[in-house]
Amino acid sequence: MSLSEDITLAKIIVVTSGKGGVGKTTSSAAIGTGIALKGHKTVIIDFDVGLRNLDLIMGCERRVVYDFVNVINKEATLSQALIKDKRTKNLFILPASQTRDKDALTTEGVQEVLEELAKEFDYIICDSPAGIEKGAQMALYFADAAIVVTNPEVSSVRDSDRILGILQSKSKRAEDGKEPIEEYLLLTRYHPERVALGEMLSVSDVEDILAIPLIGVIPESEAVLKASNQGAPVILDTESEAGLAYTDAVNRLLGEECPLRFLEVRKKSFMKRLLGG
Amino acid sequence: MGIFDYFKSKNAPSSASVAKDRLQIIVAHERSKRHQPDYLPQMQQEIIDVIRKYVQIGSEDVQIQLDNTDDCSVLELNVTLPEQS
Numbered sequence: 001m002s003l004s005e006d007i008t009l010a011k012i013i014v015v016t017s018g019k020g021g022v023g024k025t026t027s028s029a030a031i032g033t034g035i036a037l038k039g040h041k042t043v044i045i046d047f048d049v050g051l052r053n054l055d056l057i058m059g060c061e062r063r064v065v066y067d068f069v070n071v072i073n074k075e076a077t078l079s080q081a082l083i084k085d086k087r088t089k090n091l092f093i094l095p096a097s098q099t100r101d102k103d104a105l106t107t108e109g110v111q112e113v114l115e116e117l118a119k120e121f122d123y124i125i126c127d128s129p130a131g132i133e134k135g136a137q138m139a140l141y142f143a144d145a146a147i148v149v150t151n152p153e154v155s156s157v158r159d160s161d162r163i164l165g166i167l168q169s170k171s172k173r174a175e176d177g178k179e180p181i182e183e184y185l186l187l188t189r190y191h192p193e194r195v196a197l198g199e200m201l202s203v204s205d206v207e208d209i210l211a212i213p214l215i216g217v218i219p220e221s222e223a224v225l226k227a228s229n230q231g232a233p234v235i236l237d238t239e240s241e242a243g244l245a246y247t248d249a250v251n252r253l254l255g256e257e258c259p260l261r262f263l264e265v266r267k268k269s270f271m272k273r274l275l276g277g
Numbered sequence: 278m279g280i281f282d283y284f285k286s287k288n289a290p291s292s293a294s295v296a297k298d299r300l301q302i303i304v305a306h307e308r309s310k311r312h313q314p315d316y317l318p319q320m321q322q323e324i325i326d327v328i329r330k331y332v333q334i335g336s337e338d339v340q341i342q343l344d345n346t347d348d349c350s351v352l353e354l355n356v357t358l359p360e361q362s
Contacts, residue, residue, distance in 0.1 A: 153296075154296050154299065157300050158300060161304045161307065161308070169311075195293070197291075198293045200293055201293050201297060205293065208297070209297065
């Protein structure tokens, strides 16, 4: 089967990291929502077979009837499985299956679904599972661009570098000898205070090591947990720094110039500083 | 920073800079291995087996490295033979 021309019309973006728990699903939900808010028809696909969670983060867990694997196995049509987001126009979610069968996603099956989606959507966001096994490789295989979600912490940075190696060697673009996948660094859970104290890798430290363009820095924020509690992507919380930082990242992804913000230490009161709070 | 932090040594490198140094080394090491052909580990094992027919060596006594420069690749094989008793 050859990749049809249709698939190239939509931009396929994988959100990946290698390491788990760094914020892939949070970022997929926020960025997908942000792109849709900009007026582009967007679908977010949960590739984490067996550990479905994008539905919870997006607040549509009770509306899941059919999933990605049902579509691949022709047990449901794509339009039956796609969930239209209630808050954001132009946004759809394709949930992962809760099956324990790890081989449920086949390259041909995924390709067919992506080709069909590409006819209708402008952006396809693939929320990758953690690890570097088949599921993660499947999520990145057809990608045009990759957002590598990284925490300023040694194991996350190392795993991100690992994933970059896989993007460069095991993707369809690499195998076909085409232009390589565009790679972008998204630094999450950033504490400017701890960076100032020399307790945390800085943005430039991580940029130096990974050597890929920076698409955004998301500060550690209480708003992220609050958003997931409520099942609303954090980008919709325009009061929060994390939400605004995701909006900036989406703008950069769509080619706008946007200065970095929320990287400076916030001023603390004298007493708090004295007591080390 | 609390008042007690002022008494701490100012000379020790920050933990972030230690993290950066460690990462730079391990990432460079892993990147160099990324481009090596898949057959290298098996070839290393077979070379060890051949040498073992004649001399007792451990698997750590053979270092194998592939260096890629612009237009040529150099396979470097380093075997440490045990001291003769």
